[in-house]
Amino acid sequence: MSRPQHFGWFLARGFGPHGWGHPYLDWGYDWTSPALYQDAIRTLEQAGFDLLIIEDAPSLGSAETIDLRVRQAFGGPKLDPLLLAPYLFAATERIGIVPTVNPAATLPYTAARQFATLQHLSGHRLGLNVVTDTGSARHFSTTPQLGHDAAYDRAEEWMSAVRALWRSWPDGALIADPAAGRYADGTRLEPTIHRGEYYAFDGPLNAIPFTDGEPVIVSPGGSPRGLGFAGANSDVQLALAPMTEDSVRGYRSRIHDAAVAAGRLAEDITILFAIQPIVVSSAEEADRIVAASLEPDEATLRRIAERQSSDLETDLTTLDLDRPLDRGIFGDHVSHGSIRRLVGDHDDDAPLRRILAAHARLGRLSDGSGWVGTADELADRIEEYGAWGNDGVLLWGDLHPVTVHRTLDELVPILRRRGILRREYEPTLRANLRPF
Structure with a gap:
């Protein structure tokens, strides 16, 4: 039997207009209503997925790129995923829910209290995807926005402060003994002066301690500073890297080294690689889709430029497609990982047209050139990742029920028959993420 792995879903579009720009918009779901997300999350739980991570960006971006971000709803509008989480918890029993949070947006005391509340209400199924986006800084204060590494420094302090507040009720502080007539011993509480x-x-936190562990911390990021943050703080690493054996093993090694350098064990971090498969009914259909993608037209290149402009908060649509991309157009606030994902392995002389065309072209699962293939072919690839020591994968997509069923209906039975996908849950998210 194959090695079991962990599975999650990365809601890449965030809590936004799901279905927009797709034929399945006419299913008639209202993206501002919980029903759409509750329908899909029940399917993920039935499938045995460990967690759902909900992307977020609190900002519509700079004045120059707002129209690009909202025109086709690539980068907004987005509602707050933290407030969606209770509706998802109410619709499920075991799967973990991981909204994205930004240390720039919420002060530590408020954050610690809100997250503690959700951890208790959910039966200890809350996770937090901690990001260091600095482009939204102007919405929260007039302080100049931080650079890439300084934003991680702030996140490190924020994370330490939140955890200190969670731990301001030490053992013995909560008594809750009706016979003794004593609920708590205030003399034991830590003042937590930060x-x-x-x-x-100042603390302590006005919330009782957890019975089954703190919320699970998730982080993305592939820069040296991002890996350092993950090594010191994260329970789950959202990994973006080429899915070759050398790349996967190398990335895992860097995360494990960062954990050990922070005084932790390598196995303290579950590493989930994000993949975006297109599951089709036959090899012939996969070949047809790949062939059709090889020569993208101008409209396709423009759509890709608009999507990339949204992610990078930099308008690529105004640039000459036949000139090399000037990397200096990206501000210091732009994610290094986002720039690397745009450029790929192209050199500095590559025209923008070639870079965008590479994003349009699709490849086959069967030969490792891409992500189009049958459910059996996708299962083969995931099984191979397990042979490389991989902890698991995050399937990347929107949370529309059509997308979820299209991806999972044939895949889940195959993975279960091979022993790769869980059939039963543990009581909490933290327990579910333990090594198999």
Whole structure:
């Protein structure tokens, strides 16, 4: 039997207009209503997925790129995923829900109290995808936005402060003994006085301690500073890397080294590689889709440029497609990983047209050139990742029920028959993420 792995779904479009720009918009779901997401999350739980991670960006971007972000709903509007989480918890029993949170947007005390509340209400199924987006800084203060590494420094302080508040009720502080007539011992509470570079507050937290562990911390990021943050803080790493054996093993090694350098064990971090498969009914259909993608037209290239402009908060549509891309157009706030994903392995002389065309072209699962293939072919690839020591994968897509069923209906039975996908859950998200 094959090696079991962990599975998650990355809601890449965030809590936004699901179905927009797709034929299945006419299913008639209202993206501002919980029903769409509750329908899909029940399917993910039935499938045995460990967690759902909900992407977010609190900003519509700079004045120059707002229209690009909202024109086709690539980058907005987006509602707050933290407030969607209770509706998803109410619709499920075991799967973990992981909204994205930004240390720039919420002060540590408020964050610690809100997250503690959701951890209790959910039966300890909450996770937090901690991101360091700095482009939204102007929405929260007039302080100049931080650079890439400084934003991680702030996130490190924020994470430490939140955890100190969660732990301000030590063992013995909560008594809850009706016979003794005593609920808590206030003399045991930690004052938690914090005076840092970015935050200043006093505790203790007005929330009781957890019975089954703190919320699970997730982080993305492939820069040296991002890997350092993950090594010190994360329970799950959202990994974006080429899915070759050398790349997967190398990325895992860097994360494990970062964990050990922070005084933790390598196995303390579950590494989930994000993949975006297109599951089709036959090899012939896969070949047809791949062939049709090889020569993208101008309209396709423009759509890709608009989508990339949204992610990068940099308008690529105004650039000459036949000139090399000037990497200097990207501000310091732009994610290094996003720039790498745009450029790929192209050199500095590559025209923008060639870079965009590479994003349009699809490849086959069967030969490792891409992600189009049958459910059996996708299962083969995932099984191969397990042979490389992989912890699991995140399927990347929207959360529309059509997308979820199209991807999973044939795949889940195959993975279960091969022993790759769980059939039963543990009581909490943290327990579900333990090594098999």
